Amino acid sequence: MVSEQNSRILLLGATGYTGGLVLDALLRRGARPVLAGRNAAALASLAERHGGLDHVVVDATQRGSLQRHLRRGDVLVTTVGPFERLGYPVAEAAAEAGAHYIDSTGEVGFVRAVRDRYDGRARETGAVMLPAFGYDYVPGILAATLAAHRAGEAVRALDIGYFATGPLWRGISHGTRTTMRDGLTLPSPTWRGHHLVDERTASRVRGFDVGGHRKSAFLVSGTEVLFLPRDFPALTDVTVYNGWFPGMSRPLTLISSAVNTLTRLPGGHRLADALTFPMTLGPAGGPDATERARTRSYVVAVASTGAPGSTPLAEVHLAGPSAYSLTGELMAWAAESLAGRSGGAAGVVGPVEAFGLERLQRACAEMGLAVV
Known part of the structure; x- marks a missing residue:
């Protein structure tokens, strides 16, 4: 496994609405994510506005385009949907590379297919895959x-x-x-x-x-x-x-x-x-x-x-x-938590299996989501 110092967070979709919320939440946590997307000019402008973040141009519809930029132990965060149309190459790239994966989908059919298709490979490569890790669900x-x-x-x-x-x-x-x-x-x-x-x-x-x-x-x-x-x-x-x-x-x-x-x-x-x-x-x-x-x-x-x-x-x-605010905070927290992770529940897993009930509940409470 790579060390925490060498793990990177790649954010796909940062120029969109939800991606922007995730980016803001990551920056508040002190993270410096690598921005990824297909619009070079928009990426460069966004990266410059936030102090010169690294950025890479990728085609989310081509697994190889993204996988070239992923290393084992990296964290790939994606907000690019509709996921049934655009999400499978992204999830596959993470599973093949052994990169941890977080998405913002609310499409349960997509999550079901991701588990069926990539759970076994993710377990082999050590990737923790967390689909629908936001307000949904x-x-x-x-x-x-x-x-x-x-x-x-x-x-x-x-x-x-x-x-x-x-x-x-x-x-x-x-x-x-x-x-x-x-x-x-x-x-x-x-x-x-x-x-x-x-x-x-x-x-x-x-x-x-x-x-x-x-x-x-x-x-x-x-x-x-x-x-x-x-x-x-x-x-x-x-x-x-x-x-x-x-x-x-x-x-x-x-x-x-x-x-x-x-x-x-x-x-x-x-x-x-x-x-x-x-x-x-x-x-x-x-x-x-x-x-x-x-x-x-x-x-x-x-x-x-x-x-x-x-x-x-x-x-x-x-x-x-x-x-929306909760989704941004949840995805940023999960990305930060997975960066540099060694061991744990690899595969397509739910939030409790990934982090444990007490840790998840404590983190949610810190974001303002608490039992009333």
């Missing part, structure tokens, strides 16, 4: 793990709900709005009866207690369904819900049903795009620091026996900063 995994531990041996089911407070629609990035829209036509994996089962997004609605109020959330995908069953083999059910817009949960169920019906008809995709187009409306880029300060994230995990109507065994509520 570290808070849910942390809250659910704490709830499962509190519930004890009787736990069989975990329901996780993501919520937010503040003027949310103005505080959502264009990328998030587009992902939410596209997600209505994609299946949401759930853990059912010890198996992964694809369900229609927003096909179910569940209520959660949030800050003393009952709020609804609709079914979505989440990497909780991929990693929690490995940590808790007795789990029969894991389901993730989104409650960002509680009043819209049931209408979105109807919209999801209509959109999925339309896409099965000739020319239906165009009609579905027209129906969901208003979801993408809003300013380009993402919320600035002032807007982010006005919104906060809130995550609930409920542990139960899974029996209909049963009383929850345990609930854990986490509250923290804006989803």
